[in-house]
Amino acid sequence: MNELEKAREIINRVDTEMARLFEERMRVSEMVAHYKKENGLPILDSGREDEIIKKGSARIEDITLREYYVNFLKDTMSISKKYQSRLIEGMKIAYCGTEGAFAHIATRKIFPSGISVAYPDFGSAYKAVESGECDAAVLPVENSYNGEVGQVTDLLFSGSLYVNSMLELAVSHDLLGLPDAELSDIKDVVSHPQALGQCAEYIRNASFATHEFTNTALAAKHVAEKGDKTFAAIASEEAAEIFGLKVLARNINASRSNTTRFAILSRSENIPTSNKMDVYSAVLFTVKHEAGSLAKALDIIGAYGFNMRTLRSRPMKELLWQYYFYIEIEGNVHTEEGKEMLRGLEACCDKLKVAGTFTKQN
Secondary structure, eight states, X not given: OOHHXXXXXXXXXXXXXXXXXXXXXXXXXXXXXXXXXXXXXXXXXXXXXXXXXXXXXHTOOOHHHHHXXXXXXXXXXHHHHHHHHHHHTTOEEEEESOTTSHHHHHHHHHOTTSEEEEESSHHHHHHHHXXXXXXXXXXXXXXXXXXXXXXXXXXXXXXXXXEEEEEEEEOOOEEEEOTTOOGGGOOEXXXXXXXXXXXXXHHHHXXXXXXXXXXXXXXXXXXXXXXXXXXXXXXOHHHHHHHXXXXXXXXXXXXXTOEEEEEEEESXXXXXXXXXXXXXXXXXXXXXXXXXXXXXXXXHHHHTTOEEEEEEEEEOTTSTTOEEEEEEEESOTTSHHHXXXXXXXXXXXXXXXXXXXXXXXX
């Protein structure tokens, strides 16, 4: 047996072992896919992938081979994601709005292989997951320009779903017209009131008349159906593609930092095992009707080393002039420190609810 034959014999033995390990790894991917579906989590977890590459490459001593091993890991994870996507393909994702709306764009970004199901309002989308009609919901919780989405916060307080992830989606408004229209033809614009407000400076400078619509995507559909070259919609580029319109002007919103945060909600709670800085917890509570109750609750949170990144109050519908509070905490409330902190809050709160512990999606 010459050297080449010896090398091939070793490769055959190694390939046999790698085939066994590959099958074992893909079986674990099935477990991951099942968990992600149960908890309404997206397939891509960029933080986890970065961690695997960092730890994996450290195992290879040869610097040259390390570069190839990184590529090997990336290819392996790509195959794993494709397999998970195949397993989760039938996952139904509820959102509020219609095709081309920013909620639909967020849903497709998080669950590219899922089945997006549109609902007319936030409550209907939320209840579709509670009832098992859908597996997860993607709902907006806050916009950097317009503030919180109070209806969704109310659902988090009263409902049974958990926030398992958050996506920050940059909002870019474009001016859309008919395929044969030019910017000089436009006299009227239609869109959602918030979009009109965010593009007020552009609209004012162009001297357009404005008309309100229920959402940006339906405004684009209205312009397409109306067939009037003097009408344009303020919506997304995706809406232009869906309804056969032309982008006449891009990024016409005044704020270039306009971002909407979308929550991914499901019936099961995903509990991260770490307490890294990229883990956050959403907690809702009411305090006792006593002087200093809120300050006491906030002091308890700080005493256990948790930093609040968000604090908002919302009126309670059933009790006049009574409020509940929504906070987002940097850290994992399921750690020992977090559990102690929650026990402390229980002593001074009438109602306490953990709405979820989550990470941010890119």
